Amino acid sequence: MGNAARWWEHRFGRVLVVIGACATSGGIQALRNFADVTEFRSLIYASPERIDTLATSTPISAHVPVNYELRGCPIDRRQLLEVLSAFLVGRKPDLPDTSVCTECKRRGLTCVIVAEGTPCLGPVTHAGCGALCPALPARLLRLLRPDDRAEYASADRAAAGLRLERGRDRARVSHVQRHRARLHRRDRGL
Amino acid sequence: MTHRARQLTVSSLARVEGKGALRITVHDGQVQRAALQIYEPPRFFEALLRGRQHTEPPDITARICGICPVAYQMSACQAIEDVCGVRVEGPLADLRRLLYCGEWISSHALNIYLLHAPDFLGYSTPTRSASTRTIGTSWNAGWP
Numbered sequence: 001m002g003n004a005a006r007w008w009e010h011r012f013g014r015v016l017v018v019i020g021a022c023a024t025s026g027g028i029q030a031l032r033n034f035a036d037v038t039e040f041r042s043l044i045y046a047s048p049e050r051i052d053t054l055a056t057s058t059p060i061s062a063h064v065p066v067n068y069e070l071r072g073c074p075i076d077r078r079q080l081l082e083v084l085s086a087f088l089v090g091r092k093p094d095l096p097d098t099s100v101c102t103e104c105k106r107r108g109l110t111c112v113i114v115a116e117g118t119p120c121l122g123p124v125t126h127a128g129c130g131a132l133c134p135a136l137p138a139r140l141l142r143l144l145r146p147d148d149r150a151e152y153a154s155a156d157r158a159a160a161g162l163r164l165e166r167g168r169d170r171a172r173v174s175h176v177q178r179h180r181a182r183l184h185r186r187d188r189g190l
Numbered sequence: 191m192t193h194r195a196r197q198l199t200v201s202s203l204a205r206v207e208g209k210g211a212l213r214i215t216v217h218d219g220q221v222q223r224a225a226l227q228i229y230e231p232p233r234f235f236e237a238l239l240r241g242r243q244h245t246e247p248p249d250i251t252a253r254i255c256g257i258c259p260v261a262y263q264m265s266a267c268q269a270i271e272d273v274c275g276v277r278v279e280g281p282l283a284d285l286r287r288l289l290y291c292g293e294w295i296s297s298h299a300l301n302i303y304l305l306h307a308p309d310f311l312g313y314s315t316p317t318r319s320a321s322t323r324t325i326g327t328s329w330n331a332g333w334p
Contacts, residue, residue, distance in 0.1 A: 028253045029233040040237040053231045073253055
């Protein structure tokens with residue numbers, strides 16, 4: 001346990017619940033992790049030398065041990081109520097640990113990857129929102145954080161089997177692939 | 191009047207969710223120096239939006255603020271419409287107005303009941319103020 005983790009436990013006690021995409025994944029500003037922050041700074045600010053910021057945006061769990069993560073932007077209020085009521089009665093919160101595909105199936109929705117060949121990052125998106133976007137005529141916003149690395153392989157296969165015509169979809173898939181490569185490097189201690 | 195210097199420090203500005211600090215140096219009743227420090231880090235939305243499809247900015251800019259996302263979402267829509275020379279009128283404009291008004295109500299209610307009132311009325315947390323009826327009676331007492 002690092003110094004930050006020890007300080008945290010001493011200061012706030014044993015159970016840490018982090019809420020929202022920024023706290024659980026670094027948020028949308030974590031896109032800087034794949035870019036040059038110095039360039040960003042000089043692009044936006046008239047006096048970039050006065051702006052102090054980190055080169056990366058990272059989840060809280062990268063720094064201190066986290067007990068529960070409520071993902072998404074915004075979070076799902078049923079999940080928050082579940083955590084709070086579980087704590088009130090002294091039981092473990094029941095949070096999903098699968099991809100959003102399971103919720104999509106339970107809603108009885110037709111899989112857009114299989115049926116239409118439309119790229120969807122559902123396989124690498126954490127469950128919890130109730131499969132909001134696939135039920136609407138909208139693209140999957142991927143508001144929850146991709147997490148389980150076993151799912152990355154299936155997303156890769158799904159991506160490979162599709163004709164990805166638009167740059168945006170290709171960029172999303174390559175983002176997932178980069179993330180997977182990073183997980184691999186971390187596991188191998190590189 | 192005596193020769194006197196005072197340093198006023200608000201290390202966390204509660205009115206803006208603690209996202210900044212204020213330091214004021216007062217000398218003989220005159221403000222000598224006022225420094226505002228914004229310690230919330232920059233998020234670089236302007237840079238992140240480059241090279242994206244015109245359909246993406248509303249979803250991205252909505253994440254600038256969790257209290258007033260519609261303001262940013264609407265701004266993104268209007269910016270793109272400006273570029274494309276599109277003018278939104280009729281029922282769609284009314285619907286947008288309704289959405290915006292909804293956010294104003296929600297945002298102001300949040301501001302009053304969660305951010306300001308507990309502080310003004312001496313409650314340590316918003317949940318504590320929510321658990322009593324005092325907050326309602328205090329407001330009503332001051333108003334006709």
